Amino acid sequence: MSNPAAPKLNPPDDDVPAGARPKKRKPVQWSFVFILVLVAVSVALVWRRDGTQGVITIFMSDVWLFAEILPRVLAGCLLGGFIAAVLPHDRVSKSLGPHSGLKGLLIGAAFGAILPGGPFTAYPVASALLAVGADFGATIAMVVSWTLIGYGRAISWELPIMGTEFTLWRIVISLPMPILAGVLGRFVYVRVKERFEL
Amino acid sequence: MSALLVDIVLWGSVLGVGLLTFMRGKPVFQAAMKQGVGDFINIAPRVGIGVIGAGFIAAIIPPEFIISSLGPDTGWFGVLMATIAGAATPGGPVIGFSLGAVALKSGAGAPQVMAYVVAWALFAFQRMILWEIPFMPARFVWFRAAVSLPFPFLAAALSMLSGKP
Numbered sequence: 001m002s003n004p005a006a007p008k009l010n011p012p013d014d015d016v017p018a019g020a021r022p023k024k025r026k027p028v029q030w031s032f033v034f035i036l037v038l039v040a041v042s043v044a045l046v047w048r049r050d051g052t053q054g055v056i057t058i059f060m061s062d063v064w065l066f067a068e069i070l071p072r073v074l075a076g077c078l079l080g081g082f083i084a085a086v087l088p089h090d091r092v093s094k095s096l097g098p099h100s101g102l103k104g105l106l107i108g109a110a111f112g113a114i115l116p117g118g119p120f121t122a123y124p125v126a127s128a129l130l131a132v133g134a135d136f137g138a139t140i141a142m143v144v145s146w147t148l149i150g151y152g153r154a155i156s157w158e159l160p161i162m163g164t165e166f167t168l169w170r171i172v173i174s175l176p177m178p179i180l181a182g183v184l185g186r187f188v189y190v191r192v193k194e195r196f197e198l
Numbered sequence: 199m200s201a202l203l204v205d206i207v208l209w210g211s212v213l214g215v216g217l218l219t220f221m222r223g224k225p226v227f228q229a230a231m232k233q234g235v236g237d238f239i240n241i242a243p244r245v246g247i248g249v250i251g252a253g254f255i256a257a258i259i260p261p262e263f264i265i266s267s268l269g270p271d272t273g274w275f276g277v278l279m280a281t282i283a284g285a286a287t288p289g290g291p292v293i294g295f296s297l298g299a300v301a302l303k304s305g306a307g308a309p310q311v312m313a314y315v316v317a318w319a320l321f322a323f324q325r326m327i328l329w330e331i332p333f334m335p336a337r338f339v340w341f342r343a344a345v346s347l348p349f350p351f352l353a354a355a356l357s358m359l360s361g362k363p
Contacts, residue, residue, distance in 0.1 A: 030336070031336040035247065039255065042251070042254035042255045042257065062250040062252075066246050066249040070242065072208060075208045075209055076333070077234045077238040078212050078231070079208075080333075081231065082212070082215040082218070082234065083215055085226050085233070116207055116211070117208055117211070120208065136338060136341060136342075140345060143342055147320060148316065148319050156200065158291070158295055161299050162302070166302070169360075169362045170312060170316070170363075177352070180352075181346055188341075188344075
């Protein structure tokens with residue numbers, strides 16, 4: 001799921017040492033390196049400010065947090081695996097694929113808006129959609145719609161904290177954005193794909 | 199309480215879709231299970247680095263930075279600062295929205311707060327490193343983020359034009 005769009009011919013490379021990964025995995029590694037560098041710098045800064053004790057305190061509380069969310073990660077992965085197995089590939093690629101037009105983007109956006117749960121459901125499901133034939137455009141519409149229009153976060157947090165007027169206007173203003181993001185995504189993707197061998 | 203509810207919905211969906219998969223036949227179910235567990239083994243360490251990393255990154259972002267970025271600064275520079283603040287805000291929705299509400303009450307412009315909330319929804323670094331990058335293909339994440347860049351500014355512009363909220 002982590003790289004569903006990779007060509008099927010590639011052997012599963014999970015057990016291949018990092019240095020020997022095929023070229024296609026390069027972008028994955030770069031974002032990983034980027035995060036590691038960011039984290040290393042942050043750890044160093046915390047250490048300089050709060051000493052070893054400060055580093056240990058943060059580390060321990062984060063390890064606990066990790067242990068808490070681990071079951072949800074598992075649930076998300078299983079959900080993604082099941083959804084990819086259940087969804088009919090031909091119909092998904094027809095209604096959410098590169099040639100699905102505006103309708104595909106609308107379906108993606110509507111789906112993102114009604115999807116229940118948190119990030120541990122949204123991203124595995126999005127990744128499963130990519131794997132069974134949705135294109136970047138429709139998937140971007142879905143993810144952006146989930147973050148901006150999804151009702152869960154708006155009802156439980158934004159409405160009580162920000163107030164009704166702000167929340168409603170924020171949602172009205174955000175309404176066109178998932179579609180715009182999908183259109184932009186498709187438009188740019190087709191033009192960038194060849195040049196950067198994405 | 200709400201965490202329990204979330205877990206019930208989550209595992210309920212897993213069971214429901216799992217059952218649907220099982221009805222497609224045992225080999226389909228087994229293959230899907232294998233895929234899911236394989237993904238978990240692959241993704242869990244990355245989520246781990248994301249969680250631990252996000253904690254340290256959050257610790258070095260001075261809270262004053264977020265609050266001062268949402269000051270009564272008007273105009274497009276204020277929108278730019280609000281966008282950066284939205285991406286840099288650590289923690290979950292409570293922190294993000296509370297900072298926005300405080301800013302709104304203490305005189306920050308509505309378009310800037312609008313840009314802040316939209317930027318937080320689109321780019322909050324914690325959600326990106328914890329969830330989006332481990333679960334999605336990296337090129338999708340960068341691509342999605344790149345095409346989303348104009349939206350906090352668009353939100354602020356629409357808010358300025360309409361005079362709302």
